[in-house]
Amino acid sequence: MAGTITIKVRRNGPYRVDGEGVTIIDWQGQKYAAKDAKAIISWGACASYGCVQAAKPNPTRATPVHKVITDKPIIKVPGCPPIAEVMTGVITYMLTFDRLPELDRQGRPAMFYGQRIHDKCYRRPHFDAGQFVEEWDDENARKGYCLYKMGCKGPTTYNACSTVRWNEGTSFPIQSGHGCIGMPPFPP
Ligand code: SF4
Numbered sequence: 001m002a003g004t005i006t007i008k009v010r011r012n013g014p015y016r017v018d019g020e021g022v023t024i025i026d027w028q029g030q031k032y033a034a035k036d037a038k039a040i041i042s043w044g045a046c047a048s049y050g051c052v053q054a055a056k057p058n059p060t061r062a063t064p065v066h067k068v069i070t071d072k073p074i075i076k077v078p079g080c081p082p083i084a085e086v087m088t089g090v091i092t093y094m095l096t097f098d099r100l101p102e103l104d105r106q107g108r109p110a111m112f113y114g115q116r117i118h119d120k121c122y123r124r125p126h127f128d129a130g131q132f133v134e135e136w137d138d139e140n141a142r143k144g145y146c147l148y149k150m151g152c153k154g155p156t157t158y159n160a161c162s163t164v165r166w167n168e169g170t171s172f173p174i175q176s177g178h179g180c181i182g183m184p185p186f187p188p
Helices: 028-034 044-049 084-097 124-128
Strands: 015-017 023-025 040-043 074-077
Touching: 040 044, 040 084, 044 074, 074 084
Parallel strands: 040 074
Antiparallel strands: 015 023
């Protein structure tokens, strides 16, 4: 996308410290950097939602990007971090088609966040068959049964882990035997 400036804004910086030792976020620099951008991509859960440092009492007044830059289209690409191929895929789409990707109702690219982990999980046949891991390292775990009873959050998590996977498609948490922990978190 010719002329587009893609900006990654970290929620906690840059900082300056006043005489009383209170950390103050300087967002003016971020707004200046964004002024000629066609759109802003919020990389990661912090930029997208605020994440743990924005929790009360939020002493640093940590703020997600869309609450600071309000006059540009915001594309949220949450994750901690987002999957590398998802990040490059979003940029590649914009450069190739010269338009923003379709977004879901939370402002995320639907092509990567439109389905639940559960929808594409290779253990799904075991879920449908009622075959579950009951304890870590039990016989069912060795058979690769569904991790729902071990706390897997795949049924309520929208991300591309079960399709794109991680480390150039090598694996993802469920494939390593641990249930999904629900990243990115649902926005507050
Ligand atoms: S392991 Fe998790 S995501 Fe996979 S089928 Fe079971 S509950 Fe769904």
